[in-house]
Each structure stands twice: as structure tokens, then as C-alpha cells.
Amino acid sequence: MRNYVAFFAVVIFALAFLSSEASANASKCEKDLRKCKNSVVIGPSKDAFKKNLAQDFCAIFRKGGSEAGKLAQANGTQILTGVCSNTPQGEIPTVDNMPSTLILCPEDGQKFKANEPFTVKVKTTKLELGFFSDPAITYNTFPQVLNKKGVIQGHQHVSIQFLGNKELEMPSATEFAFFKGLNDPSKNGILEVTVDNGLPQKGLYRVCTIISSFSHQPVVLPKAQRGASDDCVRFRVI
Ligand SMILES: *[C@@H]1O[C@H](CO)[C@@H](O)[C@H](O)[C@H]1NC(C)=O
Numbered sequence: 054m055r056n057y058v059a060f061f062a063v064v065i066f067a068l069a070f071l072s073s074e075a076s077a078n079a080s081k082c083e084k085d086l087r088k089c090k091n092s093v094v095i096g097p098s099k100d101a102f103k104k105n106l107a108q109d110f111c112a113i114f115r116k117g118g119s120e121a122g123k124l125a126q127a128n129g130t131q132i133l134t135g136v137c138s139n140t141p142q143g144e145i146p147t148v149d150n151m152p153s154t155l156i157l158c159p160e161d162g163q164k165f166k167a168n169e170p171f172t173v174k175v176k177t178t179k180l181e182l183g184f185f186s187d188p189a190i191t192y193n194t195f196p197q198v199l200n201k202k203g204v205i206q207g208h209q210h211v212s213i214q215f216l217g218n219k220e221l222e223m224p225s226a227t228e229f230a231f232f233k234g235l236n237d238p239s240k241n242g243i244l245e246v247t248v249d250n251g252l253p254q255k256g257l258y259r260v261c262t263i264i265s266s267f268s269h270q271p272v273v274l275p276k277a278q279r280g281a282s283d284d285c286v287r288f289r290v291i
């Protein structure tokens with residue numbers, strides 16, 4: 054009889070110890086998602102929905118958090134010094150509704166004279182164009198949205214970068230020779246912009262599209278595509 058009592062005492066003590074450890078873990082986890090070793094789901098799981106919630110992912114960077122001050126809280130402005138965003142990824146289309154882009158003009162290898170005006174013409178499919186939120190105050194602020202047909206609502210951009218004259222130069226992501234958002238709607242998916250003054254510097258250039266969701270984040274897709282959603286062509290200014 055005494056043995057039973059001792060046995061139960063040990064069991065109750067062990068359970069109390071385990072549950073206090075579990076609740077300590079849970080509260081650490083609430084404060085910092087990265088500390089939830091057993092919470093964030095890596096790999097297929099029916100619990101991913103419950104466990105991989107965005108929660109307050111950026112809490113640790115705010116006052117009182119373990120990484121306080123290391124990153125600013127995203128607030129809809131374009132903060133160039135690093136930022137933590139709590140915006141969920143939002144609505145992701147079916148594989149048949151992944152967008153595609155083709156640059157119709159200029160053509161690969163085309164030549165323009167310095168300062169000669171030219172037009173960049175872009176066709177985008179499986180993207181409802183014309184959804185462009187104010188980039189000064191709603192940058193990355195709301196999740197990706199699909200229209201009634203299940204197509205991402207968003208917009209396009211054209212970026213032209215210099216690639217060097219005699220030798221190929223690595224372009225910097227912060228520099229461009231020409232940049233324009235294609236923010237208008239289009240029934241046939243075709244939008245264009247004219248580079249009114251052409252380009253003054255001789256050499257090799259590339260023109261690329263940058264496809265974006267409504268509030269400027271890159272499009273979120275259901276699988277790694279075998280076909281890119283953006284297009285680039287290279288041309289020369291002589
Ligand atoms: C608590 O977290 C540690 C790692 O941080 C883990 O090894 C342990 O199994 C967790 N305990 C419970 C009861 O979840």
C-alpha cells in the first residue's frame with residue numbers, strides 16, 4: 054500500500070514538472086515564434102494552419118522584446134534600413150492561374166542610338182492589372198488578393214539596367230537607367246511605356262519586368278514555377 058502511495062506521488066510530481074515546463078515553453082513561444090521548437094511546422098502537416106500563424110512575428114523587435122530595436126516595425130512606408138513585416142501572404146492562386154509575362158518590344162539584341170526614344174511593350178497574362186496601392190503609405194501592408202476568377206490582382210513594372218560596355222558588369226539592385234510602374238488596367242494584358250529621351254550611355258542593357266501583388270510584394274504562388282513569371286531582354290545602345 055505504501056509503495057502505491059509513493060508511486061503515485063512520483064507520477065504526480067513528474068506530471069506537474071512536465072506541465073510547468075510545457076507552459077514555460079508556451080509562454081516563451083508566444084513572445085518569440087522562433088523559440089517554439091515544437092510549434093512552427095516544417096514539412097507537410099494538417100496543423101501548419103494552426104501553428105504557423107503569423108501571430109505577432111515582429112514582437113521581439115519592439116520595446117521589451119529580446120531583439121528590441123534591431124528591426125523597425127513595418128508600417129506601410131518604404132523603410133530602407135531593414136524592417137519586420139507581420140503581413141500574411143494571403144490568397145494564393147491555383148497552379149493554372151500563375152501569371153506569365155512577355156516583353157514584346159524591344160526585341161532581344163535590338164539596337165538603339167544614344168538618346169533615341171523607344172517604347173517598352175509588355176504583355177501579362179493571368180494577372181488582373183490595375184491594382185496598385187499607394188506605395189508611400191501601403192507598401193507590403195495587405196495580403197495578396199485574388200479576383201472572382203481566382204487571378205491575382207496586381208501590377209507590372211519595367212526596369213532597365215546598364216550591363217556595361219566592353220565587359221559585362223554586375224548590375225546593382227539599387228541602380229537603374231529607367232524605371233516605371235505599369236499601374237493601369239488592361240483588357241488584353243498589354244501595357245507600354247515610352248523612354249522619351251532614350252538612353253544617353255552606350256553599351257549593353259537589359260529590360261526586365263517585375264510583377265507585383267496589389268500592395269507591392271512579389272506574387273505568392275502555389276509552387277516553384279518551371280516558367281518564370283517575369284521576362285527580360287537585352288538590347289544595345291550604340
Ligand atoms: C521545452 O522546450 C525544449 C527546447 O526548448 C524541449 O527540448 C522540451 O522538450 C520542451 N518541453 C515540452 C514539455 O514541450
Ligand SMILES: *[C@@H]1O[C@H](CO)[C@@H](O)[C@H](O)[C@H]1NC(C)=O
Nearest residue numbers: 124125126127128129130132
Ligand atoms: C514608420 O516607421 C519609420 C521607421 O521606424 C518611421 O520613421 C516613420 O515615422 C513611421 N511612419 C509612420 C506613419 O508611422
